[in-house]
Amino acid sequence: MAYIGSPAAPTIATVSDDTITTAKLADDAVTSAKLVDDAVTSAKITDGAVTPTDLSTGHPNWDSSGNVGIGTSSPSGLGGASINTVTNGSSSYQYVGAVNGTKTFIAYGDASQNIMGSVTSIPFIFRTNNTERMRINSSGVLMHNTTAVSPATTNNFGTSLGHNGTVPQAGIVNTSANGGAGLYVNRGSDDGNLVLFWQNATLEGSITVSGTTVSYNGGHLSRWAQLVDGTKDESIVKGTVMTNLDKMAEWVKDGVEEDNEQLNCMAVSSVEGDPNVAGVFVNWDNDDDDSNDMNIAMTGDMVIRIAQGTTVERGNLLMSAGDGTAKPQEDDIVRSKTIAKVTSTHVSCTYPDGSYCVPCVLMAC
Secondary structure, X not given: OOOOOOOOOOOOOOOOOOOOOHHHOOOOOOOHHHOOOOOOOHHHOOOOOXXXXXXXXXXXXXXOOOOEEEOXXXXXXXXXXXXXXXXXXXXXXXXXXXXXXXXXXXXXXXXXXXXXXXXOOOOEEEEEOOEEEEEEOOOOOEEEOOOOOOHHHHOOOXXXXXXXXXXXXXXXXXXXXXXXXOOOOOOOOOOEEEEEEEEOOEEEEEEEEEXXXXXXXXXXXXXXXXXXXXXXXXXXXXXXXXEEEEEEOOOEEOOXXXXXXXXEEEEEOOOEOOOOEEXXXXXXXXXXXXXXXXXXXXXXXXEEEEOOOOOOOOOOEEEEEOOOOXXXXXXXXXXXXXXXXXXXXXXXXXXXXXXXXXXXXXXXX
């Protein structure tokens, strides 16, 4: 086959600005199927070719660092919402929102975890109906319907988790209600435990329900007391018999003396058959740095101290021996001097002076 002449070079005409408008393009005239992958690359679009004015109201804005702003032209500045991705090792964190260029909120997820929260010392606040309902501060204290870290100790109302009234402390439930109970505990249709008490991973007591009866198990009623001079006498040991004094205990907080209508001072009982027996010593309160307080058992299950050489039998009624120990009464009649009834002759502990403790039921001392 022969050619006559040379073919003319093709002519590619340019299209002036605004000659092709959206009105001249039918819907779906240009589809993804008509554009091969990578046909339009970033190298073919010069900086500034697509501007916010080319987009509808509420357009996103990209800055030179890759931050995305929605409703703001300064994604890392104050106002609007901004989003950017920061890679930390193998993890990518999405920061949403910023104040004066400081990233404040983080959302992240991978195959093993999801994270959401603040990345500064400001609190993380939850709202409904544009009203704050809950917050978590930078110490991890959670506050529900309150902004007080310790509502119970400051007479505020609400619930916090993780604060003991002085400093943050894990495991603390701090709750306060106005005009109602601060704690509701319910069990379904069967009987059993309502509350369990543990110490050092050992179950020590419980509150149970059986029909209409609620029982406190494994404990006794007690009260706070002080020595008359406010000192801490470490020689007083568990189970020691105590006597009542007229002087009232005193507590001062922030320079102000607290009200006290009923808690008096005590001493080790020094009178045989003492009718003023107050109970038996349990321990010193090591949680209060402002005063030296004794925990005195008054009614219920406890141990009581018996002098060396004194023998007791199960069922014996006990009275003060006059030296901080107890001894059997001469009869089986409950009197004003009666302090307890022996429930077992099992010796729970023996002290250096030979005195020992046995289980008993204290009788409303």
